[in-house]
Amino acid sequence: MSNNPLLEHHTLPPFEAIRPEHVVPAIEKIIADNRQATEALAEQQDVSWDSLAAPLEALDDRLSQAFSPVSHLNSTMNNDALRDAYQQCLAMLSEYSTWVGQNTTLFQAFERLRHSESFATLDEAKRKAVDNTLRNFRLAGVDLPAEKKQRYGEIQARLSELGNRFSNQLLDATQAWHKDLDDAERLAGLPDSALETLKANAEAKGIEGYRITLDVPSFLPIMTFADDRELRQEVYTAYVTRASDQGPNAGQHDNAPVIEETLALRSELATLLGFDSYADFSLATKMADSPQQVLGFLEDLADRAHPQAQRDVNELKAYADESLGLGDLMPWDIGYVSEKLRQARYDISQEQLRPYFPAPRAIEGLYRVTGKLYGVTIAENTQAPTYHPDVRYFEVRDGDTPIAGFYLDLYAREGKRGGAWMDVCRTRREREDGELQLPVAYLTCNFTPPVGGKPALLTHDEVLTLFHEFGHGLHHMLTRQTVADVSGISGVAWDAVELPSQFMENFCWEREGLDLIAGHVDTGEKLPDELLEKLQAARNFQSAMQMMRQLEFSLFDFRLHHELQTPSAQDVQALLDDVRSRVSVVPSVAFNRFQNGFAHIFAGGYAAGYYSYKWAEVLSADAYSAFEEAGIFDPETGRRFREEILERGGSRDAAELFQAFRGREPSIEPLLRHTGIESKSAA
Numbered sequence: 001m002s003n004n005p006l007l008e009h010h011t012l013p014p015f016e017a018i019r020p021e022h023v024v025p026a027i028e029k030i031i032a033d034n035r036q037a038t039e040a041l042a043e044q045q046d047v048s049w050d051s052l053a054a055p056l057e058a059l060d061d062r063l064s065q066a067f068s069p070v071s072h073l074n075s076t077m078n079n080d081a082l083r084d085a086y087q088q089c090l091a092m093l094s095e096y097s098t099w100v101g102q103n104t105t106l107f108q109a110f111e112r113l114r115h116s117e118s119f120a121t122l123d124e125a126k127r128k129a130v131d132n133t134l135r136n137f138r139l140a141g142v143d144l145p146a147e148k149k150q151r152y153g154e155i156q157a158r159l160s161e162l163g164n165r166f167s168n169q170l171l172d173a174t175q176a177w178h179k180d181l182d183d184a185e186r187l188a189g190l191p192d193s194a195l196e197t198l199k200a201n202a203e204a205k206g207i208e209g210y211r212i213t214l215d216v217p218s219f220l221p222i223m224t225f226a227d228d229r230e231l232r233q234e235v236y237t238a239y240v241t242r243a244s245d246q247g248p249n250a251g252q253h254d255n256a257p258v259i260e261e262t263l264a265l266r267s268e269l270a271t272l273l274g275f276d277s278y279a280d281f282s283l284a285t286k287m288a289d290s291p292q293q294v295l296g297f298l299e300d301l302a303d304r305a306h307p308q309a310q311r312d313v314n315e316l317k318a319y320a321d322e323s324l325g326l327g328d329l330m331p332w333d334i335g336y337v338s339e340k341l342r343q344a345r346y347d348i349s350q351e352q353l354r355p356y357f358p359a360p361r362a363i364e365g366l367y368r369v370t371g372k373l374y375g376v377t378i379a380e381n382t383q384a385p386t387y388h389p390d391v392r393y394f395e396v397r398d399g400d401t402p403i404a405g406f407y408l409d410l411y412a413r414e415g416k417r418g419g420a421w422m423d424v425c426r427t428r429r430e431r432e433d434g435e436l437q438l439p440v441a442y443l444t445c446n447f448t449p450p451v452g453g454k455p456a457l458l459t460h461d462e463v464l465t466l467f468h469e470f471g472h473g474l475h476h477m478l479t480r481q482t483v484a485d486v487s488g489i490s491g492v493a494w495d496a497v498e499l500p501s502q503f504m505e506n507f508c509w510e511r512e513g514l515d516l517i518a519g520h521v522d523t524g525e526k527l528p529d530e531l532l533e534k535l536q537a538a539r540n541f542q543s544a545m546q547m548m549r550q551l552e553f554s555l556f557d558f559r560l561h562h563e564l565q566t567p568s569a570q571d572v573q574a575l576l577d578d579v580r581s582r583v584s585v586v587p588s589v590a591f592n593r594f595q596n597g598f599a600h601i602f603a604g605g606y607a608a609g610y611y612s613y614k615w616a617e618v619l620s621a622d623a624y625s626a627f628e629e630a631g632i633f634d635p636e637t638g639r640r641f642r643e644e645i646l647e648r649g650g651s652r653d654a655a656e657l658f659q660a661f662r663g664r665e666p667s668i669e670p671l672l673r674h675t676g677i678e679s680k681s682a683a
Contacts, residue, residue: 422501
């Protein structure tokens with residue numbers, strides 16, 4: 001047990017010292033220590049915040065600080081030894097979490113705190129944390145009889161294992177397929193940046209030519225630019241059949257059994273706790289009041305967007321037929337034809353914009369935008385330990401005072417799961433010694449890496465992703481809370497957590513923002529007016545189609561968890577087909593197994609919550625409209641957004657925070673305006 005870095009206190013994770021063999025012994029030791037300490041705390045009769053809640057927070061933080069870097073490395077530097085250690089820990093952590101959540105003695109101690117005279121003297125954040133804790137005890141089954149408590153624990157442990165298996169199988173399936181080409185003949189239409197990426201893929205494996213993989217920096221250019229229709233079809237088929245019973249690797253890493261068991265167990269868990277469905281259980285910690293409210297919200301948006309989306313598709317089909325000779329538009333044609341139509345209509349493409357978004361300039365611009373909005377400065381700390389040469393560590397300062405930090409991991413690589421995300425490394429809290437622990441975030445993307453010693457050139461879409469994830473990071477890092485349970489994103493309703501992230505994307509469309517973000521890689525020239533006008537004109541190109549796609553995912557997720565109790569793979573597919581028949585406007589194919597790669601709901605935190613993206617988009621669009629009214633870098637509006645939304649974390653309900661900032665309840669109109677969706681009457 002000696003010299004285990006995960007058992008030592010560190011301000012930042014000692015990544016260079018962590019080995020897979022450290023993981024299981026450290027987590028076992030901390031859980032054993034925590035159990036013993038928790039039992040002693042729970043036995044107190046005269047309880048206070050300082051004697052009960054604060055020491056429990058310290059126990060949680062010690063465990064979090066040990067497991068956080070392990071979990072992050074499992075996502076970004078995955079290998080067999082680490083994967084095995086991580087898997088072993090999930091079962092232990094699930095069992096421990098259930099034990100705490102169902103500890104009747106501890107629950108009663110918190111009840112005594114809640115009803116004590118001292119409770120009224122606590123500040124807002126501490127009172128909210130106590131109320132959240134009592135709610136979470138009930139959601140963990142503290143009131144259940146012994147045999148049902150045991151079953152709850154078994155279900156949670158198995159769900160944790162299944163989520164990890166889903167993620168692993170999707171990663172393995174993504175990396176199991178590739179296509180090698182000796183020359184670039186079949187890659188006609190691809191821009192030089194994409195060809196360089198495919199060439200680098202091949203060189204990394206010691207082969208000549210070009211290698212296509214299913215990682216987004218490889219997959220997306222094929223679907224968007226490759227003139228070879230058969231190649232697009234082949235790559236598309238491999239991508240949409242990952243981890244399924246279909247496609248070139250049919251039956252390998254199949255996630256269908258994982259989905260079936262996950263859904264059945266979620267339904268059983270909800271029933272055990274007295275909820276009608278897992279969707280009802282999910283909403284117990286969200287802004288939305290009921291499944292009916294969520295479904296009504298989604299269906300209303302679908303009604304508003306559908307006519308316009310259908311017109312978008314009709315235009316696409318007509319263009320494909322008349323200009324490209326594609327009489328029968330197929331799914332693998334959508335991205336390609338859309339890009340051709342965008343260029344024909346607006347004379348602009350993502351590739352034209354790349355030279356204006358070299359990654360170093362875009363990152364610097366992101367920090368300058370943040371500084372103008374919130375008055376903070378951001379600087380790199382090259383002395384901080386990291387876990388890969390591409391990863392950089394930055395500090396956030398308010399004046400001369402350090403207030404937060406974050407790791408920036410931008411580029412795709414082998415062993416790194418796909419997508420983009422923010423995760424918590426350290427939470428802002430007042431430590432038991434009275435010192436303030438500063439928040440630290442992980443910010444992770446999967447952009448095309450730099451090739452040949454030149455800086456990576458980002459697409460505008462990638463810049464939007466960078467700003468989105470940094471918005472999550474700011475929510476975590478600019479918090480002023482000192483109670484871990486409501487600090488940063490902790491305790492924030494899941495359907496409001498996308499507000500700060502989506503809000504930040506707006507600055508990537510405005511001249512004032514882009515002047516800080518964009519600069520030509522060779523000359524430093526700002527984005528020319530002509531290109532900006534084209535970019536803004538094309539902003540809502542196919543926006544209704546895109547909205548319908550998100551609504552398809554949201555309705556599928558929510559209905560799946562609301563309507564089906566013990567579904568088979570066939571039931572899941574039938575529900576998805578039904579949702580598509582109602583809201584999808586683009587062509588689909590029978591072999592598409594989208595659900596088998598839907599990691600957000602089967603390996604992330606979005607089960608019966610994917611609707612959150614659209615729910616929070618209403619909030620973010622309305623919040624940004626306040627800046628449109630006052631000036632997008634208006635310091636007073638920026639100060640209020642920081643103070644009322646970002647700094648307060650989960651210390652108050654999200655609806656109250658929004659009203660405090662905006663002065664009223666949210667309106668859907670700014671979202672419709674920003675996305676170019678016409679009103680019902682106009683449609």
